[in-house]
Amino acid sequence: MGWPQLVKPRPHYIVAMPMGRVWGENGAVISPDNKLIWDASHEIMTKPHEHSLFSQQKLPPVTFIPENLAVLTHMEGYSYYFWMFDVLARIELLRRNDIQIDRYVFTSMTRAFQEETLLRLGVTCEKQIICDNHTHIQGLELIVTPLVADTGMTPKWVCEFLREEFLEKPGIKPSRDFKRIYVSRGDAKRRQVKNEQDVMDYLKRYGFDCVLLDGLSVAEQAQIFFSAEVVIAPHGAALTNLVFSKPGTKVIELFSPLWLRHTYCIISQHFDLDYSRLIGIGHGSSVILSSPLSDIQIALEADITVNIGQLAKQLRAAGVH
Template identity: 80%
Template sequence: MRSIFDKSAPPKDLYYSAKQWIHTCFDNPEELQPFYKECPIENIPFQPIFRKQKMGWPQLVKPRPHYIVIMPKGRVWGGNGAVVSPDNKLIWDASHEIMRKPREHSIFSQSKLPPVTFIPENLAVLTHMEGYSYYFWMFDVLARIELLRRNGIQSDRYVLASMTRAFQEETLMKLGVSREKRIICDNLTHIQGLELIVTPLVADTGMTPKWACDFLREEFLQKTGIKPSQDFKRIYISRADAKRRHVKNEQEVMGFLKNNGFACLLLDGLSVAEQAQIFFSAEMIIAPHGAALTNLVFSKPGTKVIELFSPRWVRHTYWWISQHGDLDYDRLVCGGPILPITPSAPLPEILHALEADITVDMRKLKKKLRSAGIS
């Protein structure tokens, strides 16, 4: 595809998906076939989470479909790794910026893009603006490596957003993605590949597919040969070192739990292997809603889970993972009835809900523990 525009000029329009772009380019299914692959949706029965209580965020009825697009002469721009089509339009579902609407993407506010560098290789785009978050890294970056593998798609190198966390390096090396196979985006990035391999995010809706859970468990638990430890049968995961969503009465919570045989832990700084062992060892897990619960993929079937929420931010993310792993999941919404918030709410309201602290109702927590056979 020959360019007929100035590559320093930022896009002025977008495709909502790479799928929309590919169907715009090809009408004939036979012509489309080398550039597009639809991935089958897992047939997972959907059941309401709690019939009498609403979640605080809309739920999808089923996971959305995954697909893979081969984009000749596609481009990647900026530190977040936005994908730009050969006809100079943003591909939103491969470039989305959290808390922004599609036409608010930062690329549209640029007056000029950096000079483009052509790379004569097939580049798989695995960028995510919050790839530093453990959940998004495991389920929306690493899972896309597996999605390509499962569908027989090979790439010369992988395009990734900034890597600042030890778990990023640990997991890529475990998967055989050496530093030589990576292109790391920064604010001056503007590259054009011989072909871009583009797929939308896997689990940003919170509905993680079962195959992604199985993949993480196999690669980082089973292949590693991790053994359970007697030190972590009952665990409480603290968010004291997080920037938001703290448990305000955590000292009271931890004092009570320690008296009932719980280890109270901070996970930041631990390797993925260490976190996998902790969750694989646990018979009961209590934790406030947060990325540490990504590690539920490593838990044994039947493990009891109590997730703590503020009424402002109640999500289905880790319930969904628990269903895939046959875990005994429960939740405790603290501080009153759920106050639903939707994606269409004003941004300050969403951020306030996202960051809201949690005050645990000790009476309700003790009741749930008694129900689980713990006094």
């Protein structure tokens, strides 16, 4: 499914590909000898031989660009998690290795946090090439790296880079607000907490605030998580912001029994957060990579029903009174 659950981070490398090409809205990479480079051309929920490139009768005319182009495409780059950990991380990988880049190739840029973070890293609009359905470009040299964090085992250096660039360098200070937060997915299309009102009614007794992060800047999200002493949230991209949390922050991640992932547990370990998880009410076990794609899709979207009694017990165990 393009999200292998491995026991260690994916090895990363940088390839200089003279006269390589980029095709389509997802920014697939094609080598000079007409091979698809799957490491840099993932399409979620497909296998390599099912890639959309192979269903094309004919490609658009190629446009030659006499520059060094860094390919940082990701078909789900609009997702906060993938953008931060798999797109921005590769910019840092290039910087650490002193790779000179003329322009950067991205997939669709529709979210405010994308431009905000790129400007912070010095990647101005003039340095950006955005892929669409008509894209078919050839660079003097393509600089290609594989995805960094798609295994869910996000390397510590990536988390430290994000913390430094978007929390420490801007000098963000903690707020007196947001000491205890519940992060809602009420505006999401999937994986909502079905009894969220009951959860919030209970948590308000302990001074929790309910926050919706969609539409907030990265700086605002960083401040909220940097301020928090306790974070409770359903599994989702909002927990990317754990990279901004202080050591010792208590984290309770809510799951459906069908969809259990280690992603944010690993990030919590990197920063010495006090992490635990609460599995919601329901039957069935978590899907595995060999599960049918239809089962994976159902599990990925499954809503969560929280057992309030179990939540109370977990809060007591964490020392939240």
